[in-house]
Every structure is written in structure tokens, then in C-alpha cells.
Amino acid sequence: KQEVTQIPAALSVPEGENLVLNCSFTDSAIYNLQWFRQDPGKGLTSLLLIQSSQREQTSGRLNASLDKSSGRSTLYIAASQPGDSATYLCAVRGDSSYKLIFGSGTRLLVRP
């Protein structure tokens, strides 16, 4: 059974710092991995989708990498800003269905 883990559960950094969020999964046979952002009381906003054949995806200050063999993905945020404060969730599509298996998220606080 696929399990997705995100460590740390919470992270506090000063504004301007570059940071890395981690996501690990137990079964390397995935179709893709998606990173989301969730603001308090809000829905999930899709940030990046990485297909299993890709190693990384970039969008603005965000860069997501995927290492299927080791069961890991990282989300790199460059030059963090207070507006980046949110919970970041990763989710994997682990089989021929379209279901997503979610990690519990990393709650990020960027201090001014």
C-alpha cells in the first residue's frame, strides 16, 4: 500500500531564505506526483505536476524534483516571502487509476 510522508510537519524561516520541502513515498511505481499549496480555510491550489518520466519541473520561484528510484520528491522555494506561508501538500498517483495519495503536509511560516 502506497504511503506518502512529508517531513518536517512544520517549518519557520526568515524572509529571503531558500528552502526545501521533502516528500517521500514507499512504492516507486508511480505515474506522477503533484505539489499543492493550501492556505488556511481554503482549497488546494496546484503548484507543479511531475510525470514519472520527468526529473524536475519549474514554475517561477518553485522547483520540484522527482527521484522515483529513491521514492523522493523535493519542492525548492527560492527567496521565500511572507506570502509563501501556507501548508504544502504532495500527492502521488500510484497506479492506473487517477486517485491521489496525499502526505500530511508541511506547514510553512515565512517571517518578515
Added chain:
Amino acid sequence: DAEITQSPRHKITETGRQVTLACHQTWNHNNMFWYRQDLGHGLRLIHYSYGVHDTNKGEVSDGYSVSRSNTEDLPLTLESAASSQTSVYFCASSVGVGNTEAFFGQGTRLTVV
């Protein structure tokens, strides 16, 4: 712009009542999903559908049902609401084949008293 909307955003109901949460998407996506989000459990899949008249059970489907009569809508029904079903419910959709990026609604906060 195409979007996915949930209603109501907040709902308080009594134990034993039937409740229906609405989900409507305008992307013409084939796949639609219902998740619940609880502290300590993350997001868990309740039901999903790959097209009209298709429905499937997720990992926490007991006490819930869905029906898909058209492409745009997947209402979630709680047959007899229980306090354990107090949660935040999210609807999501994705295209169906190939690029399977999922898009989520804003959520419905349901409280069962």
C-alpha cells in the same frame, strides 16, 4: 474561466439527517473525486467517478454515496449524518487521460451536532 465550485461552504446539521454536498465543474473533466480532510489523517478519498453513470468507492466510503448523472456534477450524500463525519470536504476533478493534474474546489466545512 472554467472552475470547480462547492456548495454550501459551511453546513451544520443534526445527527441522523441526510445531507447532500454539491460539486460542479465547468472544465468538462471526466474524473471527479470527493476527499475529506481531518487533522491527523490528511486527505482521504471517499468516492470517485470516471464519467457519467460511473461511481467507485474510495478508502472511507462507508456512510456516503455519490451519483453522476452528467459530466459537470458529482453530489456527495451522507445518508444519515454522524458526528464522525464532521470534517472538511473537498471535491476535485481531472481531465481523464494523459495529463492528470487535479484541481480542487474551495471545500465545504460540515459540522454534525
